[in-house]
Amino acid sequence: MRDPRPTPPEGQQVSNETTYGYFGPRGTFTQAALAAHLESVGAADRLDASVPFATVTAVLDAVQAGEIDLGVVPIENSVEGGVSATLDALNARDELYIRAEVLVPITFVLAARPGTTLESVRAVGSHSHAWAQVRGWMEANLPAAHYVPTLSTAAAAEDLSGLDDLTYQAAVCARMAADTFGLEVLASDIGDNASAVTRFVVVSGPGHLPAATGADKTTIMLFQHDDHAGGLLEMLEQFAARGINMTRLESRPTGAAMGSYGFSIDFEGHLDDARVAETLMSLHRVAARVRFFGSYPRADARPAEVVPSASDESFADARDWLEQLRTQG
Ligand SMILES: O=C(O)C(=O)Cc1ccccc1
Numbered sequence: 001m002r003d004p005r006p007t008p009p010e011g012q013q014v015s016n017e018t019t020y021g022y023f024g025p026r027g028t029f030t031q032a033a034l035a036a037h038l039e040s041v042g043a044a045d046r047l048d049a050s051v052p053f054a055t056v057t058a059v060l061d062a063v064q065a066g067e068i069d070l071g072v073v074p075i076e077n078s079v080e081g082g083v084s085a086t087l088d089a090l091n092a093r094d095e096l097y098i099r100a101e102v103l104v105p106i107t108f109v110l111a112a113r114p115g116t117t118l119e120s121v122r123a124v125g126s127h128s129h130a131w132a133q134v135r136g137w138m139e140a141n142l143p144a145a146h147y148v149p150t151l152s153t154a155a156a157a158e159d160l161s162g163l164d165d166l167t168y169q170a171a172v173c174a175r176m177a178a179d180t181f182g183l184e185v186l187a188s189d190i191g192d193n194a195s196a197v198t199r200f201v202v203v204s205g206p207g208h209l210p211a212a213t214g215a216d217k218t219t220i221m222l223f224q225h226d227d228h229a230g231g232l233l234e235m236l237e238q239f240a241a242r243g244i245n246m247t248r249l250e251s252r253p254t255g256a257a258m259g260s261y262g263f264s265i266d267f268e269g270h271l272d273d274a275r276v277a278e279t280l281m282s283l284h285r286v287a288a289r290v291r292f293f294g295s296y297p298r299a300d301a302r303p304a305e306v307v308p309s310a311s312d313e314s315f316a317d318a319r320d321w322l323e324q325l326r327t328q329g
Pocket residue numbers: 023027028029030031074106127129130151152153154198
């Protein structure tokens with residue numbers, strides 16, 4: 001009989017022993033991202049055995065310690081920008097690599113215990129990124145409501161259903177979380193931006209570089225030698241000179257001193273592409289440190305547009321030409 005499961009991209013084969021963890025509890029947007037990822041690699045049946053962790057750092061610690069093979073965490077939001085908790089936690093741990101990315105459209109509901117009216121809601125619990133995306137709706141519909149931060153959107157829903165002495169009466173979460181924890185939906189589609197998308201990453205330990213697909217992304221963090229005029233430009237021109245398009249650039253404080261920053265960058269291409277390899281080698285020369293977080297297939301499978309002068313063939317031709325000069329010149 002034919003195996004009905006889709007064939008996963010090379011380098012992303014999942015065995016029945018592969019263990020997954022995610023930023024939970026059940027009902028988070030991160031769990032939805034894990035479900036979408038498992039579907040795409042033909043391993044939807046692994047969802048039930050996946051382990052929820054209460055924080056992003058707990059997921060990454062479990063991957064680092066080898067308790068789970070792969071962990072899923074949010075990294076970037078189309079409305080709020082980078083998830084700094086994830087960027088900083090990845091950076092603080094050696095030997096963690098991004099193996100895949102997942103894009104999830106985000107829609108929020110306001111959920112409460114059955115019988116609660118909108119008028120009786122005086123405070124709302126949720127994850128800070130969710131709260132930031134429903135501010136407009138809150139100002140228009142619950143202008144006096146206070147915000148209570150919770151570890152995740154689903155944690156707000158779970159606590160609402162199970163604990164009695166809470167300081168909030170409603171949660172901003174996914175409809176799935178409201179259903180999971182027996183809450184009633186007071187209002188749906190309350191996000192200020194109907195096309196909000198969050199990007200999640202699947203993280204593992206070393207030694208599992210996915211094969212190049214032609215539609216890949218690479219994530220790195222760059223650290224400057226010292227603060228000098230043109231320092232950032234010097235690093236960025238390495239990308240421009242080799243026709244590489246960046247898809248995210250953020251500065252993050254290193255924590256070492258006021259004004260000390262690292263640059264977190266996603267760009268198109270794979271470590272096995274000549275233009276990427278050459279760029280990384282040049283960055284290694286001009287930067288104090290280059291942290292490589294992995295090359296992995298793009299979630300939207302959009303192939304990189306590579307100008308002819310930045311193709312693998314063009315780099316190989318240039319190398320052959322140089323070799324010829326060395327032997328005959
Ligand atoms: O709290 C959650 O459900 C998460 O997975 C983090 C999050 C919060 C808000 C938008 C997207 C992801």
